[in-house]
Amino acid sequence: MSLFWRMFLSNAAVLMLATGLLVGPWVTVSSPVLMHETLVLGGGLIAMLVANALLFRIGLAPLKRLTKAMADANLLEPGQRTRVTGGGELTELTETFNVMLSRLETERAESSCRALSAQESERRRVARELHDEVGQTLTAVILQFKSLADRVPRALHEEVITAQEAVRSSLDEVRRIARRLRPGVLEDLGLPSALRALVTEFSAPGVTVSHRVDGSLTALGAEAELVLYRVAQEATTNAARHSGASRIDLKLRAAGARAVELTVSDNGKGFHRATEGAGLQGMRERALLLGATLTLGSHGSGGTTVRLRVPLPTGGAI
Structure with missing residues (x-):
């Protein structure tokens, strides 16, 4: 009726x-x-x-x-x-x-997949140009400063060396940015090694980052490893920038027989239902690509915990 x-x-x-x-x-x-x-x-x-x-x-x-x-x-x-x-x-x-x-x-999942794929392609292109063009140019400048340091008067020698070290520091920073844009360690050595490298290279004043990564995880697939890496990268960066934390803990472990779980927690001011920014929305969109579950909340002792639970593909094993 x-x-x-x-x-x-x-x-x-x-x-x-x-x-x-x-x-x-x-x-x-x-x-x-x-x-x-x-x-x-x-x-x-x-x-x-x-x-x-x-x-x-x-x-x-x-x-x-x-x-x-x-x-x-x-x-x-x-x-x-x-x-x-x-x-x-x-x-x-x-x-x-x-x-x-x-x-x-x-339609949202398909459009997000296309957008994130285009984003990764652009990251690889920018990283390649930074490494091949800007990196080579800075390397040539360092060599020119080194050659110049042997010919200038002693009064200018220290200034040339200082300029050479400044360019060398810029070269190191360019290489670090290129590695963050295109994690070669992830492609060559896999997710556990890439996460360890991410923690080792992470630098923020007054922030200590620890990690506990299960190195026995296998059969995750290239797409799943990239999503886990990007979420870990974004979560640690957000914690250092916005939470006021002094310590960040990153964990990757098996969650039962059919899933893996990434956890990034800090001891900062916590998440009090603030407006979600582009970083968190990007993590949610990446989770959608894998049918994964992304949760965000504050724990009892204060701070924020980002947890990504990724189901293994059919036929995968840990």
Whole structure:
């Protein structure tokens, strides 16, 4: 039965009941209306209003649930669906919304995959240009300074050496940036070695980073390893920049027989439902690519914990 007929028939039943009481021997109205008759009519009116309110509340409850589901829908947290109840237009509307949400989640995942793939390609291109072009140019400048240091007067020798060391420091920084953009260790030696290198090279004033990585993890796949590495990289950077932490702990371990879990925790000021920035949204989008679960919260002693749980591909083993 459609929503229109349900509401119409429920109201018709209330009106028919009221009419039957008025025309029957149970309720009579004098002229002028007596006080007790006024009380009876007023009570009947109140009863009709209450009955209508209850009927409308029950009839429109599925629509209210659907409205709340629409307001709470988040494509970065897939799998949320509205329970199909009622009948007629409401059932059709709820089913249509669920289908639309599934389609949007699929399209969002596909577009995120394309965007992240393009981002990684651009990172590799920039890293290659930094290493091959800027790196080679700075190396040539260092060699020129070295040659010049042997020919300049002694009074200028220290200045030339200082300039040479400044260029060498810039070269080291360019190489470090290139490694962060394109983690060659990840491609050559795998995720455990790449995470250890990430922690070793991580530098932030007053921040100590420790790691505990299970080196026996295998069969994760290149895509899963890249997602885990990027989430670890982003989480440690966010903790150092925004949490005011003095210590960051990074852990990678097996989570049962069918998943691996990455945890990045700090002792900073915690996460108090602040607005999610581009970094956290990027981590959520990367998690969607693998069907992984990303959770963020504060633990009892203060600080923030980022936890990424990645299911192993079918046929994979630890």
